[in-house]
Amino acid sequence: MAKVSTVKYPQWSKLPIGGVWKEGSSTQYETVKNPYNEEVLAEIKLANKSDIDEAYNKAKEAQAKWAKVSAYEKASLLEKVAELIEERRQEIVTMLVEESGSSIVKANVEVDASIGDTKEAAKYPFKMEGTIHSSLIPGKENRVYRNPIGVIGAITPWNWPFYLTIRVVAPAIATGNSIVLKADSQTPITGGLMIAKIFEDAGLPQGLINVIVADVSEIGDSMVDHPIPRVISFTGSTAAGKRIGAVAGQNLKKVALELGGNNVMIVLDDADVDQAVSAAAFGKFFHQGQICLSANRIMVDRKIYPAFVEKFKEVTSTIKVGNPAEDGNIIGPLINEKQVDRIVKFVEQSVSEGATVEIEGKVEGKLMSPFVLSNVTNDMAVAQNELFGPVAAIMPIDGEEEAIRIANASNFGLSGSVFSGSLERGIKVAHEIETGMIHVNDQTVNVEPNMPFGGEKLSGIGRYCGEEALEEFTTVKWMSVQNDPRQYPFS
Structure with a gap:
């Protein structure tokens, strides 16, 4: 698509990749429009496969350092993010109304839910704990550690763009991971760019959140089959979820899929x-x-x-x-x-x-x-x-x-x-x-930050929110420690 001249929010024209806000490397542009009146909100030069590769590599470098940051520092950052979301409520609400066609009521509910999930995620750093267990072998102790999983690849939708992105980004960062996010091209501002800026302003180190806006016909499966991400999080249609699950499965990647509902x-x-x-x-x-x-x-x-x-x-x-x-x-x-x-x-x-x-x-x-x-x-x-x-x-x-x-x-x-x-x-x-x-005795549309969110059958795999989110964005390691010399049947 050719670049247009009149843009309401020119500040949202660049993508945060590897700690630098820059234009994508594609020759294509995405014109982001208000679905109600067709007003042009932003003009974004899209990313291509080389940008995705750079984002994943930079995310891997940044994650190695972030994983070692104290739980208190991580929690403090998430609390600051929640404060900034509240401070910028009107800006976020306005953008949700203009970019996604949200009513004012719905946009405020989305902001409230995002604050709730961010505050819940602020508890996660203190749950990245190790436990000690007994052993059948004399003089041995068994330890189990919960660790960050590494780099998360995330693909998020347009209908609740701010919340459904926060729902992935906040727990991923809180548990010591980095993330490469592909925001929906219809809502890239509320679905990625604003969130990256809020985390940046809260003090998150560079390279931990990377946002990609791209045409699937150009990037193919590169968000999913790239060798670096170990978890792929996707929210969207069941048809797309099946495809993502199949590609991830070929590479033995873990998936968290929240798909369609009837x-x-x-x-x-x-x-x-x-x-x-x-x-x-x-x-x-x-x-x-x-x-x-x-x-x-x-x-x-x-x-x-x-x-x-x-x-x-x-x-x-x-x-x-x-x-x-x-x-x-x-x-x-x-x-x-x-x-x-x-x-x-x-x-x-x-x-x-x-x-x-x-x-x-x-x-x-x-x-x-x-x-x-x-x-x-x-x-x-x-x-x-x-x-x-x-x-x-x-x-x-x-x-x-x-x-x-x-x-x-x-x-x-x-x-x-x-x-x-x-x-x-x-x-x-x-x-x-x-x-x-x-x-x-309530309707079907409910979400709470401390409750497991996810579906059965073709509605998805895995759970977001609550304690269950820890399972999606972390891994566990068993370490045994032989304190006393062990006697073997060989000499």
């Missing part, structure tokens, strides 16, 4: 309908439904189905659509036209398959107002595919056994939700759903 929200016959409707609207339409955790299949018992659908329509009709920079607007633009076309096709196909249109949304460019479909069955397009848009698919069910069966018929298992007037009943059903995360 999340169920089950509303049982004894549920509080008003509360369930309110939760479902949030879980479906927050950030235009462009969340891997969104409620994709809303299953409602037939006994309360008519009341639920009518009340859901009432709530949906109050949701404001438009410029995400304006207070009160909940639904802003989808990230690109391709997403809009994809979603419209799923809706049209499902209607032809027998779904009833309760609310027919309007499409104006990348703005899509909510669609509500009822009488959806699990074999329809809107139930079989992760929508990633403001389309509510409401399915009637006959009891909890059918709900469990339909829920588990999916190859995905990221998040879920169960609403019931009986907590014990809700918990019982939740236990039966094959998913990495599930919430009783």
Whole structure:
């Protein structure tokens, strides 16, 4: 793409590679635009394979020194990062609104979650401890040490760019690693460049965070098959995750994959309908439904189905659509036209398959107002595919056994939700759903810094956040120490 002349944020034109902010070595440029009004935010000369090689080599050099820095210094730096995120909240929120189409509410939630994960990561340096164990052999002790894994390769998405990048960068740095990050080219500022600058301003040594913005057709698999990174972290589609997992597996690299979801929200016959409707609207339409955790299949018992659908329509009709920079607007633009076309096709196909249109949304460019479909069955397009848009698919069910069966018929298992007037009943059903995360009497979109985040089946491998993040970004070493001379059967 040719370089343009009018750019709103020219300061975000360079990439931090090896401790130096510079242009990429590709001949191509990426024009970063506001998805709502097409305003040009940044013009970035892309990186190529030579930049990736340099980034990984510089990251390896920097990591060897960082690993030896005290836990107190690492923790202090992470605390400083959290402070800077809060201090720069308005700047980050504005950029999230302009670059990713986030509403002001969603952008602030993203900043809050990022602060929470950074503060949680500040605890990790003190958990890089060794333990001493007994031995079967006289005069020996066994030691187990938790060590940094080295260099992390990370590929992050566009929908929650700041948070989903912080979720990888903060624990990686806290546990003594360095990182080479490929930010999504649609959101490279909030998804990488701003984060690198915040860590730099907090005092992080040069070379520990490197940001790549590149065209996949030019760099191929070089982010994954490069010999230096020992862990590849990826958040994105299942199709891309399968490819990354296969390439990493050929080189025996560890992967942490957070992939797609086809999340169920089950509303049982004894549920509080008003509360369930309110939760479902949030879980479906927050950030235009462009969340891997969104409620994709809303299953409602037939006994309360008519009341639920009518009340859901009432709530949906109050949701404001438009410029995400304006207070009160909940639904802003989808990230690109391709997403809009994809979603419209799923809706049209499902209607032809027998779904009833309760609310027919309007499409104006990348703005899509909510669609509500009822009488959806699990074999329809809107139930079989992760929508990633403001389309509510409401399915009637006959009891909890059918709900469990339909829920588990999916190859995905990221998040879920169960609403019931009986907590014990809700918990019982939740236990039966094959998913990495599930919430009783709450909607599907939840994240907490101290709780394990990840999916089952085609929704991914590994866990982010909480104690489980240590397992993803560290390795353990067994060292035995023979204190007394050992007697061998040979002389």
